[in-house]
Amino acid sequence: MDKTINLTLKVWRQAGPKAKGKFETYKIDNVSTDSSFLEMMDVLNEQLVAERKEPVAFDHDCREGICGMCSMYINGHPHGPDGEITTCQLHMRNFNDGQTITIEPWRSAAFPIIKDLMVDRGAYDKIIQAGGYVNVNTGGVPDGNAIPIGKDIADEAMDAASCIGCGACAAACKNGSAMLFVAAKVSQLALLPQGKVEGAHRAKAMVAKMDELGFGNCTNTGACEAECPKNVSISHIARLNREFLVAKFQD
Amino acid sequence: MAKKEESTAVETTKIDAKIPAGPLAEKWSNYKAHQKLVNPANKRRLDVIVVGTGLAGASAAASMAEMGFNVLNFCIQDSPRRAHSIAAQGGINAAKNYQNDGDSVYRLFYDTIKGGDYRAREANVYRLAEVSNGIIDQCVAQGVPFAREYGGLLDNRSFGGAQVSRTFYAKGQTGQQLLLGAYSALSRQIGKGTVKLYSRYEMLDVVVIDGRARGIIARNLVTGKVERFFAHAVVVGTGGYGNAFFLSTNAMTSNASAAVQMYKKGAYFANPAYAQIHPTCIPVHGEFQSKLTLMSESLRNDGRIWTPKSKEDAEAIRAGKKKATDLKEDERDYYLERRYPAFGNLVPRDVASRAAKERCDAGYGVGNTGLAVYLDFSAAINRLGEDVVRARYGNLFQMYEKIVDDNPYNTPMMIYPAIHYTMGGIWVDYELQTSVKGLFCIGEANFSDHGANRLGASALMQGLADGYFVLPYTIQNYLADQIQVPRMSTDLPEFADAEKSVSDKIKKLMSIQGKKSVDTIHRELGLIMWDFVGMGRNKAGLEHALEKIKEVRKEFWSNVFIPGAADNMNAELEKALRVADFIEIGELMARDALQREESCGGHFREEYQTPEGEALRNDEEFSFASCWKFNGEGEEPTLLKEALDYEFIHRQQRNYKA
Secondary structure: OOOEEEEEEEEEEOOOOOOOOEEEEEEEEEEEOOOEHHHHHHHHHHHHHHOOOOOOOOOOOOOOOOOOOOOOEEOOEEOOOOOOOOHHHOEHHHOOOOOEEEEEOOOOOOOOEEEOOEEOOHHHHHHHHOOOOOOOOOOOOOOOOOOOOOHHHHHHHHHHHOOOOOOHHHHHOOOOOOHHHHHHHHHHHHHOHHHHOOHHHHHHHHHHHHHHOOOOOOOOOOHHHHHOOOOOOOHHHHHHHHHHHHHHHHO | OHHHHHHOOOOOOOOOOOOOOOOHHHHHHHHHHHOOOOOHHHHOOOEEEEEOOOHHHHHHHHHHHHHOOEEEEEEOOOOHHHOHHHHOOOOEEOOOOOOOOOOOHHHHHHHHHHHOOOOOOHHHHHHHHHHHHHHHHHHHHHOOOOOEOOOOOEOOEOOOOOOOOOEEOOOOOHHHHHHHHHHHHHHHHHHHOOEEEEEOEEEEEEEEEOOEEEEEEEEEOOOOOEEEEEOOEEEEOOOOOHHHHOOOOOOOOOOOHHHHHHHHOOOOEEOOOOEEEEEEEOOOOOOOOOOOOEOOHHHHHOOEEEEEOOHHHHHHHHOOOOOHHHOOHHHEEOHHHHHOOOOHHHOOHHHHHHHHHHHHHOOOOOOOOOOOEEEEOHHHHHHHOHHHHHHHHHHHHHHHHHHHOOOOOOOOEEEEEEEEEEOOEEOOOOOOEOOOEOEEEOHHHEOOOOOOOOOOOOHHHHHHHHHHHHHHHHHHHHHOOOOOOOOOOOOOHHHHHHHHHHHHHHHHHHHHOOOEOHHHHHHHHHHHHHHHOOOOEOHHHHHHHHHHHHHHHHHHHHHEOOOOOOOOOOHHHHHHHHHHHHHHHHHHHHHHHHHOOOOEOOEOEOOOEOOOOOEOOOHHHHOEEEEEEOOOOOOOOEEEEEEOOOOOOOOOOOOOOO
């Protein structure tokens, strides 16, 4: 209880998208091991503000691991060394007294840096806009129980749907591929009867958009699955590939 | 109507909620049958601004764009999918009665009115219950993976304040799945070009021309540029103001600035005192803390809440000499089951929160601070097996363990109440229109449906009801009269003036160059709010809070320090603009809590309680929604009263005991 540690932070600082970035080193003392990683960053920023310097810009919002906004590359891992969590859920008890921590933004061609640790993940939104939905308007839909869906199917769709769109998969991938993100959405909707109808078309549209936006190819390294804070399985990539093949046959 | 005037001295003349005539169950159908509509060719010529992309904002923007309106949609995050609705865990209510347990539209309406301690409008709440079923159908059609039973049909769970199982859920991530459903519908329209999305923008003012909302001023958070946007109508769905308390379960950027700007432009702010303290949050554990984490109310389905029966055991636990698991069954006080046999652990949130505070104040609290109670799953694990409990709550247990470093499968969770949701908000009429023409307010940002206390799983219901099924209709009744209005230039003086006032405010803030960080001052405000405008309030405390908030305001405007520049990305400046408005909201909350000399729902005045410590309402004098009208900077606001007429429900003391 109330254990504290002293740390050295190497933080990527970059004034803007076109500015040249570099690592700055900061010492931070008496960090409570009960605090979260972002609370540690808050303390660093308070320290910088007290020194009348500009604080480190980083994305964050819900701080409970669900909004997908936080996006730090910590000691070589998206969302840090602990598994199945986002940066905001990472706690300082995972680090040792005297440790040096390297903090970088997502590094991916499709996610340009805005400032410091903050990147533009608008490409993920554009992929969804290209087809990550069921073509249905508000109103005039059947009763929710009109089409029974097996529990195992619903559960698997839910696992795919748990993606938070944080971008860790593309950041972790040596090719900068967004396949796990795309596959999670394609798979969720292809599993359910409501989305199955347009499954092949959706897969094609989303993959085409992904390629257009500068994401790399998938070479099945599995790094995305290993780093995904929500444990989204690469088995969804297999389902995406099936849907994509169906679309190709239909052409 | 004469009867009403005899019983209360309420000023009713100025507030017209435009509730349709007729029997309760027919009001909404009648309204829709007779309202004005806009034909397809005209819809294309009408611009609508929607601020916010949470459940209410995203569903409204998508639905209106599908109808053919030209929509401009703003969000503060980098993507509309990140709005804080995403964090809602437990579920969404609907009156489907799939469980055949006696549910109905009327019962959902009744439970919501009663849960709100008879401080909500009957007609609005009935409509909410009426459209609830359509929401479930809509979400299923979008591919929302709700939990299913083995037979393939939708599953339900129970929530506080109800004796039926009417809550639909998707694991512990219901808000996420519903928001992603609305986000997908919105994305579809963005792809089609019917919605233009502005992400990383923050609304800083509303532009009013000839008494009608005609646009907004928003700051591009990446470039720092202050920009002008025109529309024929403005819809605001920017959530609640719980972050006035600094520590809350809200997201870091959740703020009240859009609401405060609407208030300053003439929209009444209603019932600011009604804030919900959620009973099951992870207790505060350190000075560095930036937010509080909620543990879903659904946990109360299977978790039992208790404190030690003896003060000696409580002291031993606080001192670390005993553990929860050392206490035998008869040494534990399951105080909710003891006090409220009929509802037990599933009493409404306000009741559960106050009961926890009562136990801790009396010296029975646990944890090293004494400000915590146990939420224990051992009985459920024995009854159902660990696998079933894991399937139901696995992600919540994992979240708890990551934060607290304690395994809730083996030892009980520790929980304590925290500020979570605000029932108060911008006043709207039946059409969700504020007191400014053409300015609409939806979701948590408005005050309309939850009275003095919101039931669990009803926020998602209200957000989506407003956005999918109510606003897209009611706004047409307004826009039908706007079809002759051409798109206006943002060079008009009203736009220039609004932009200038925003820019001046930013300049002022940047020029202070004081000694305190924004967060330091925000934290000071939060402590005042929690201590004096929190779970238990009284006259002396509220008067003290009003004095202290004045000091915070003075300190803020003379001693805040913001580094960096305004014409660039500047997180400290963003926070400062929000804190300036939280100070205004904090004052309004205290003022409203002071005038409401009764206890109801989330508003507990210590002077007004029953001998058993339950909230004591005063229907004779306080059966109204308090509507605060802004009178200028530094001036006292005026209190207007919208009388709450209960035509269909007989009000009574809320009773969850029998």
